[in-house]
Amino acid sequence: MRSLSLTLILVPLLLVGAACKRRHSSNQTQVPASSIYAGDPNVAAHFAKGFYGVEQNAWRWTGKQFAVDLSPPLHSDQKGAQLVMKLAVPDAVIQKLTSVQLSAAIQGHNLEPQSYTKPGQYTYTRDVPPDKLQSDVVRIDFAVDHTLPPTETDVRELGIIVSEVGLVAK
Numbered sequence: 001m002r003s004l005s006l007t008l009i010l011v012p013l014l015l016v017g018a019a020c021k022r023r024h025s026s027n028q029t030q031v032p033a034s035s036i037y038a039g040d041p042n043v044a045a046h047f048a049k050g051f052y053g054v055e056q057n058a059w060r061w062t063g064k065q066f067a068v069d070l071s072p073p074l075h076s077d078q079k080g081a082q083l084v085m086k087l088a089v090p091d092a093v094i095q096k097l098t099s100v101q102l103s104a105a106i107q108g109h110n111l112e113p114q115s116y117t118k119p120g121q122y123t124y125t126r127d128v129p130p131d132k133l134q135s136d137v138v139r140i141d142f143a144v145d146h147t148l149p150p151t152e153t154d155v156r157e158l159g160i161i162v163s164e165v166g167l168v169a170k
Helices: 002-026 041-046 093-096
Strands: 036-039 045-057 057-068 081-089 099-107 109-116 120-128 136-143 159-170
Touching: 036 041, 036 057, 041 045, 041 057, 081 099, 093 099, 099 120, 109 120
Parallel strands: none
Antiparallel strands: 036 159, 045 057, 057 136, 057 159, 081 120, 081 159, 099 109, 099 136
8 A cells, every 4th residue: 555655646746757858858949930039048049140149138230141040920821921020220320321221032032122221110021922931941031231340349240130020921
């Protein structure tokens, strides 16, 4: 009877321990996401290239060329989606460069660029055709035509500030 009581106590503990290990190991893999926030450490791998580290737990500077990897939203392979990027063009960028043009491409398809001539917060929104959203993960390449050059105090080439980017179902 004593060994049966001990077994009834130990088996649930072992199951809970195994479940915790599984949960912990699944956090190590990249979770598919169709929208990502620059300050979220769980989606850092989606910022594929050209992004600098997180600042103020909320945003990232970009370089001249940068890219994200996103999972298309449900049914976007038939209906298409919208690419939505929340960004800021700092005053220092406009003062030094006068303007900056943002362009994007997905699966070799160029999206219409947008020029910014005033500092501020903006949302870059473009339609993405369904035939460019056929795979589980798509790379979206971005570029700005001008960047702030490195300085004595900051060796980075700075383009724009990104806080969020995603593919939204139509």
